[in-house]
Amino acid sequence: MNDYDHDAGPADWLAAELADTLDEDFELEISEPALSMEIRRIYREAHPPSLERKDYFVKLLTLQSELIKLQDWVQATGEKIVVIFEGRDSAGKGGVIKRITQRLNPRIVRVVALPAPSDREKSQWYFQRYVPHLPGAGEIVLFDRSWYNRAGVERVMGFASEDQVEDFFHDVPEFERMLVRSGIRLVKYWFSITDEEQQLRFLMRIHDPMKQWKLSPMDLQSRVKWEAYTKAKEEMLERTNIPEAPWYIVQGNDKKRARLNCIDHLLGLIPYEPVEHEDVTLPDRVYNSDYERRVLPDDLYVPQKY
Template structure:
């Protein structure tokens, strides 16, 4: 039976690989549609990455494991928080997209909060994050998190130094409370080099499909690279606690960063196979008296493609 299951898994993997190649080409449209000169510079700065088919085969295998993990979380009522931090353009969004791609959004959801409102700025700092924490059977991925205070808010002057110091004193206790309440807290920092960020920003500037990702704040992050580096180093040193340690993902190679991060995330959660209800398609009921009405042509979306 085990051999038959292994064969079925391989057949599924090959079928998914065929379907996913086209899908991945569409996803990669969100990777820069670069001018030829920028592409030459980018290719010269990077050693050859994984072959597309090899990368997708590995990604699909990991995504099949993510489905098993997500089923286990839902079945056992576990609560998981995964924090993704890093410099702008470090690849956080790409990894999150691949994690959630095949999962039930009711079980695994992404939280990416905008800048705080006036009312939120007057609240306890962690208050606006608390409503987004998982209930039993849920996984929450924070695309940036409460660590904004130690990063962008500190470097850009949106938080006073006494507020930053208070954050550093509070955050270990806050995360220990989360862990004591039964939430698994996993924290990733995506690390890229100065040169790599510059290239990625240039690619965004020259790509009309990605220009929306560049905000004035992103451009300021280039100017203040060293200030962000110092802030990051202090953040990692002061918030790397045994109950919720930091894990650094080297991000210069996007494909390897995605695979390595997902593989590590799976290793952090002790998931096991869970009972699955057998799904059978019920017979459709046919009413011989029913005639389907003809709808007006103007209700239909035009078939242009």
């Protein structure tokens, strides 16, 4: 943050961070003219009051400061962590991933969101395209959807045969046990929302030009096949909930609480400890009396419109 005073106390830092941060409620207010007032009214009536904005951000910033400690511990100890985020479309996976990574080093904590498999990948061992994205020592990988596509969208939409799905259920427990035996900490989250909540979120996206990109034809088809997805989810949780890598269900109807609960739970699963750091001091600038800064042409500069 540009205005941060290194002599200020934690309270001053927190106040400045709160003043600098905007949440989705405020973003919604900004885009008011673009959003159907009727949809807005229905959405707000369907949701009881959530956490106050300031209270939410105080808790979020507190958790994010712990995530920085976790990141430092992972880097210092060479730990390897994989976190899988699964759930229905619009369930809030992307929102919590964004809050987890917001203040972390992308060289240590990275997000993997693979597109649909290519023809070549379809001919490979099913788990093969995920393996190159697994973490090395000192890394955390967040999968925004994962190999569980086979038990969900691929099964429901007919992209995988029942034999392929059955093979997946047979293979995935051992695949995940292999990951754990290799030293990877594997955490799996399912974000759960109600039928009504997904419908409202889809309507919000349809009527908000700034969010329409989030809706794909596949997402819209998921509304039609809600019950099929429910059955697939239930079987997936039952058959892949193993002691080495259990599932954890996040109740996602309240976005703010879902984010806080998920981050807090993740931190509680990992025995990280504070890592000592050497004091950082800014070295003195070296001045050369014979150096003159060159004057660059005006057309190299971005116009200052704002």
